[in-house]
Amino acid sequence: MRMCAVCKKRRPKSELLRYTCAADAAAPVPDAAQKAPGRGVYHCPDAQCGEAFAQRGAKRRKRRAL
Numbered sequence: 001m002r003m004c005a006v007c008k009k010r011r012p013k014s015e016l017l018r019y020t021c022a023a024d025a026a027a028p029v030p031d032a033a034q035k036a037p038g039r040g041v042y043h044c045p046d047a048q049c050g051e052a053f054a055q056r057g058a059k060r061r062k063r064r065a066l
């Protein structure tokens, strides 16, 4: 089980989209293969969570990694 970074709902990993926060990336990168190295963050495939995640990720990235 993984937790959505936006709504904090717990779902099976297979139901969530994985993103990784590479040190040199401006924003979390989608990890379609689900196995990129580095810290992974997950969110629901819903448009609502996707949009909130994109906005929040871009903002938070300036202070510290997700």
Ligand SMILES: [Zn+2]
Pocket: 004, 005, 006, 007, 008, 009, 043, 044, 049
């Ligand atoms: Zn969610």
